Amino acid sequence: MEAKTDKEILRGGQFLVKETNCEDIFTPEDFNEEQKMMRDSVQEFVDREIIPHKERFEKKDYALTEEIMQKAGELGFLGVAVPEEYDGLGMGFVSTMLVCDYISGATGSIATAFGAHTGIGTMPITLYGTEEQKKKYVPKLATGEWFGAYCLTEPGAGSDANSGKTKAILSEDGKHYSISGQKMWISNAGFANVFIVFARIEDDKNITGFIVENDKENGISFGEEEKKLGIHSSSTRQVFFSETKVPVENMLAGRGEGFKIAMNALNVGRIKLAAACLDAQRRVTANAVQYANERVQFKTPIAQFGAIKQKLAEMATSAYVGESASYRAAKNIEDRINIRLESGNSHSEAELKGVEEYAIECSILKVACSEDIQNCSDEGIQVFGGMGFSADTPMEAAWRDARISRIYEGTNEINRMLSVGMLVKKAMKGHVDLLGPAQSVANELTSIPSFDKPDYSELFAEEKEMIKKLKKVFLMVAGSAVQKFGPQLEEHQQLLLAASDILIEVYMAESAILRTEKNAKRFGEDSQKEQIAMSQLYLYNAVETINAKAKEGIISFAEGDELRMMLMGLKRFTKYDNFPNVVKLRTQIADKLIAENKYCF
Amino acid sequence: MKILVCISHVPDTTSKINFTEGDSKFDTNGVQFVINPNDEFGLTRAMWFKEKQGASVDIINVGGPETEPTLRKALAIGADTAIRINTIPTDGFQVAKELAKVAGEGNYDLIICGRESIDYNGGMVPGLLAGMLKANFINTCIGLEVEGVKATAIREIDGGKETLTASLPLVIGGQKGIVEESDLKIPNMRGIMQARKKPLNVVEPSGAEAATKAVKFEKPAPKGDVKLIDPENLDQLIDLLHNEAKVI
Numbered sequence: 013m014e015a016k017t018d019k020e021i022l023r024g025g026q027f028l029v030k031e032t033n034c035e036d037i038f039t040p041e042d043f044n045e046e047q048k049m050m051r052d053s054v055q056e057f058v059d060r061e062i063i064p065h066k067e068r069f070e071k072k073d074y075a076l077t078e079e080i081m082q083k084a085g086e087l088g089f090l091g092v093a094v095p096e097e098y099d100g101l102g103m104g105f106v107s108t109m110l111v112c113d114y115i116s117g118a119t120g121s122i123a124t125a126f127g128a129h130t131g132i133g134t135m136p137i138t139l140y141g142t143e144e145q146k147k148k149y150v151p152k153l154a155t156g157e158w159f160g161a162y163c164l165t166e167p168g169a170g171s172d173a174n175s176g177k178t179k180a181i182l183s184e185d186g187k188h189y190s191i192s193g194q195k196m197w198i199s200n201a202g203f204a205n206v207f208i209v210f211a212r213i214e215d216d217k218n219i220t221g222f223i224v225e226n227d228k229e230n231g232i233s234f235g236e237e238e239k240k241l242g243i244h245s246s247s248t249r250q251v252f253f254s255e256t257k258v259p260v261e262n263m264l265a266g267r268g269e270g271f272k273i274a275m276n277a278l279n280v281g282r283i284k285l286a287a288a289c290l291d292a293q294r295r296v297t298a299n300a301v302q303y304a305n306e307r308v309q310f311k312t313p314i315a316q317f318g319a320i321k322q323k324l325a326e327m328a329t330s331a332y333v334g335e336s337a338s339y340r341a342a343k344n345i346e347d348r349i350n351i352r353l354e355s356g357n358s359h360s361e362a363e364l365k366g367v368e369e370y371a372i373e374c375s376i377l378k379v380a381c382s383e384d385i386q387n388c389s390d391e392g393i394q395v396f397g398g399m400g401f402s403a404d405t406p407m408e409a410a411w412r413d414a415r416i417s418r419i420y421e422g423t424n425e426i427n428r429m430l431s432v433g434m435l436v437k438k439a440m441k442g443h444v445d446l447l448g449p450a451q452s453v454a455n456e457l458t459s460i461p462s463f464d465k466p467d468y469s470e471l472f473a474e475e476k477e478m479i480k481k482l483k484k485v486f487l488m489v490a491g492s493a494v495q496k497f498g499p500q501l502e503e504h505q506q507l508l509l510a511a512s513d514i515l516i517e518v519y520m521a522e523s524a525i526l527r528t529e530k531n532a533k534r535f536g537e538d539s540q541k542e543q544i545a546m547s548q549l550y551l552y553n554a555v556e557t558i559n560a561k562a563k564e565g566i567i568s569f570a571e572g573d574e575l576r577m578m579l580m581g582l583k584r585f586t587k588y589d590n591f592p593n594v595v596k597l598r599t600q601i602a603d604k605l606i607a608e609n610k611y612c613f
Numbered sequence: 614m615k616i617l618v619c620i621s622h623v624p625d626t627t628s629k630i631n632f633t634e635g636d637s638k639f640d641t642n643g644v645q646f647v648i649n650p651n652d653e654f655g656l657t658r659a660m661w662f663k664e665k666q667g668a669s670v671d672i673i674n675v676g677g678p679e680t681e682p683t684l685r686k687a688l689a690i691g692a693d694t695a696i697r698i699n700t701i702p703t704d705g706f707q708v709a710k711e712l713a714k715v716a717g718e719g720n721y722d723l724i725i726c727g728r729e730s731i732d733y734n735g736g737m738v739p740g741l742l743a744g745m746l747k748a749n750f751i752n753t754c755i756g757l758e759v760e761g762v763k764a765t766a767i768r769e770i771d772g773g774k775e776t777l778t779a780s781l782p783l784v785i786g787g788q789k790g791i792v793e794e795s796d797l798k799i800p801n802m803r804g805i806m807q808a809r810k811k812p813l814n815v816v817e818p819s820g821a822e823a824a825t826k827a828v829k830f831e832k833p834a835p836k837g838d839v840k841l842i843d844p845e846n847l848d849q850l851i852d853l854l855h856n857e858a859k860v861i
Contacts, residue, residue, distance in 0.1 A: 045682055045685060046805055046808075046809055048682070049686060049689060049800060049805045049808070050805055052686075052800075053689075053799050053800045053801070053805065056799050057799050086801070087799060087801040088801045088802030091802070101802050103802075103806075
């Protein structure tokens, strides 16, 4: 596949101010034969190796997690993103997302172990390591001979990651650092061979990363396995370092570069986490549909009841939309990486900058997909009724396992604020022109609205117009807020949260519409009836959310005429000419699911 | 040892079965296709011969381009070369004749077929193919070893097992038991990447004609609703079983 030129692909965050053609986005229907085979292979692995042991995963069987991870290594799943020269497969970003997506659907324990190892456990070395470091560690990690873990969080340093107290002191002979400190919530700690450890040298402003081999003779000890709400077979322990000697050549990147490594690793981690929430939604939805078709009450399979149809339709819709947005962003990242490679960047540089460009989208996806799997499994429990509350059915574990996704890789609150904060920064730097469009929205507010009746006969004509208007809502709210508060905006967290919800809903809704439009054009509208319904349903819900959040935001900082004018603008920008009948849409989506007796989109 | 494995491209067992064209043709719309399970057991055994005895493994299929993903999967599992005879399979005679032509030219020592394909369950191809090639034939194999030119196969027979020996060239009809389900290979990532580079040769058909033609397919009649009869009302139960269900 040819890489797109720089001009054609959107910059990160630019979706807000630039229209995207449906032909320009990548959708899961664009997977090539090889990617489809990879997907099938991972699915088969999950069905054969993980699902039959579901019960053991709920009983804190850490050895099973290690065993499954080793098998995943044998099949090459751990090395998908690793360059070929380090015994990986050197596949593109979309393929690595795909493996992460499908391996994570059955249990959060494997999703976490996989993510912690391939993402934050391996990637910092692949991306920031010296040639010697890469040669020494990456092949072992890519094949599953060794496992990695990432030691950033400390008792006093969670969201404020740069405030860690772990110290690294250079020895007198200058040959090694001595690391001492306490790290907590370390995934894979129980079986990791290598730790990426962040510690502070002297009174440096920023922390520094180190590669530390696990060796109990070298002052490394562990806390007990943590007792957790979910992901019961993911090994999570505290790791204590007591004067652990680490050769100076094991420093990762330069002194004080640790915070940057930590943050960049998290960008990739975030979009991969979004992917890791997708197959879980498909499986939960499929289980719910199958149960609803079998469970008879009032002499009727409960799937036939509107109250259940509503849930099934919303569950499937969130999975479809999440998938649409995740693969759209994944391909943008892949294209951006390829452009950088072609222009002479090293693999690490291209990958880092490529992902960093879309850090906003990574945050958006992390928040949206982690909340979707939570809602999806919550409604899944509800469809199962009393049985859903029982640990004997799959919903209970799915719900508990989903909960952590809203916390790790940066809490959803941090990610919400980051997404808006990064966008504002990009605008200030001139990378994305938000100020111009924000100004024209401000002008539009004081002008007389057009009373022309637009032609909405084409598929999604009104929906696409609505997306344009919703983007204006964001520009109106965020633009005025920036004007009002300037750099102090970051102190207005509730306002940032509201603005981020607008941003998130716009990206998700637009992605679903573009995917469906592209598929309707090439496969025919008839083949996409339910997908059209899902895109319309999602947009309707998005408009409602955006209306509420924008109102909340506007009222928080505007007064008098300005307040009235902005509220009127909001009304104008969230107005449907023809309301979609969401009851009908949900019924249509649910009926398809019920007939197919599975997640079928 | 040169092995040829015949691979049928069949609907997944969970597929919904429907027919078109006046119930004379299987409706492939929305159906997932897989390697015929009996063939996959055979393919997995062939991989064992490749790994342990250095055999070469070719795979062959009679079908249109839509069967290529199934062949690529077999290549990803480890087969060396794929051959697709470019024609739509219509019955066992036609398929066996087409296979016999290519297989005969290939001088294979061992040809592994599935006992039957799970779509139409004809079960004719392995026997016909052996006959056409004048090769030995052992059907319903649940075990197979080869030493030099001598093969030892275990067959499932009613109530027990039978061990047979035969000399190569040999055609077998394999089934579960020749390897177990847990032995089936999941294509690994490297295999998938290599599959792209392995040869998939498309061969034009010899024009063999089918001996039979499918006229009509029927699905089993749908099950009716369950009727619950009060335990006190045995006469009604007997009446229904006798007159309505006609089972007594």
